[in-house]
Amino acid sequence: MDLVELRGLVPAVVGVLVRRGADFASAEDAVQEALIRALAAWPHDPPRDPKAWLVTAAWRSFVDWARSDAARRAREARLHTEPPPGEVSSVDDTLRLYLLCAHPSLSPTSAIALTLRAVGGLTTRQIAEAYLVPEATMAQRISRAKARLADVEIADGSRDLGTVLHTLYLVFNEGYSGSIDLAAEAMRLARQLATRTEEPEVLGLLALMLLHHARRRARTTAGGRLVPLAEQDRSLWDTAMIAEGVALLQAALARDRLGEYQAQAAIAALHADAQRVEETDWVQIVEWYDELVRLSPSPVARLNRAVAVGEADGAAAGLAELARIEEGVPRRTAVAAYLHTLAGETGLGADLYARAAAEARSTAERDHLTREAARLRQQLG
Incomplete structure (x- = not known):
């Protein structure tokens, strides 16, 4: 084993x-x-x-x-x-443990750490390395989380799985650091969870993870630079992983209980289906964003929908949608830069890209936005 x-x-x-x-x-x-x-x-x-x-x-x-x-x-x-020797009970408590580890009384960070240890079987050291914190710090975090759950009853499978799925999605988005590939761990745990519940959103989340992870090799250059979706080398995409993700999505949609992870997976599947960026079905993507915003009207979903509307109906339509989103939302300036550039407003696009770079939350994102601003300014001569 x-x-x-x-x-x-x-x-x-x-x-x-x-x-x-x-x-x-x-x-x-x-x-x-x-x-x-x-x-x-x-x-x-x-x-x-x-x-x-x-x-x-x-x-x-x-x-x-x-x-x-x-x-x-x-x-x-x-x-x-x-207890006397004999067969171990076949009763499966895994689903209940997922629910306990993602209990609403825990912070997202504590829920992630406890899930990785109690359900994922990782050691405290491995989790600490993945999050780039000292082992003692992670040990204290896990101990506090377990202490908070001391008087909490383990819920049964009827409780809403939303918090569990959100926790797994947060793990997935941490990606790779240290010796542990958290994206792979999140997919492994989502597979495990999918065998223990009939909830279609679990399949939707697993499909979404697979469809995103299939593009992993194309997402950055050897030097660590971000490569936007439109510029990625699609021959590097993992077609087997895409096929599995699409199959899981179809199985989830067939249960006719649409959720936000299924809607996100459908959008990812439409991107994966395009052999070339010019073949992207932006009209269908907008329709799926409409469903996603109806299910979860988050600023992120609305921002991405504005980009899709800009691609499907023109930059002016996309900017009109963007105007309905409040200032201060993360990445709003970067979206504005893209849409104004799409509208042919190169100078304004360059200025907005530079401003977006100053607002970026990661070095890789800041470098990418800075290069976009420099590229547009070069075009202006």
Whole structure:
């Protein structure tokens, strides 16, 4: 069994311990301890039933901790002895653990960290490296999150999955840093979640991740420069990943319960379907943005819709849509620069690109916008 498969057992094992009476924080710690033992023992002596082995090792750790803690003597009396050997229950608690780790009482940052550790099976060190923070800082963050959940009941699968999906999407958007590819982790967890619920938005989110990730190699140059979608080398796109994303999207849409992730995936699929940028079906994209704005009228969705309207109906129409979006929205100046340039207002476009560069939130984005401003000014002579 490889490391990814081993991590895939984590939520089920945590769930077993919680059902046996362990509190969530102690159960998660015990499973992490069991994982360390498994990594040391399994290469030489692999178990016949990996999940049962982890349950047994984790439960022993939990019982040892409970017995050694004088403050938990009352709980120890309820624990009695280790359950007799036998088959591990087939009840799947993974979905409930997703819901717990993304509980609304947690901040998005804490929910992400706890999801990666308790459901994803990553170590605190790996999560800290991915977020470029000291391990001690991440350990404190996770400990605080678990303490906040001490008195929270694990919800059943009927609770809204929106917070879970948002958490996974935040993980995906972190992309790659350190030794952990968070985009790949997010897709792995979304796949796992999709096997445990019939909610079409889970498939929609997984499709969206795949369709975006399929363009990963074309999104930056070897030197790290951003490459806009219109300029990407489409031969670098992962066609197998695109095909899987489209198939998942179709399966989600067939359930006839449209959500914002399905709408976003449909837009991404239309971009992926175009062999050349000139073949992009902007009219359909605008229609899907209309659905997305109806479902989630966020400033980001409205900004992207203004660009699509500009492509479908002309720059003037796009600028009219942009005028309806309040000043101060992130990336609004960059969109204005693009649409004014599309309208032939090169000088104004250059000035707006320079202003957008000053507002950029990342070095790569700032460099790209600065180059666009320089390119337009060169055209002006």
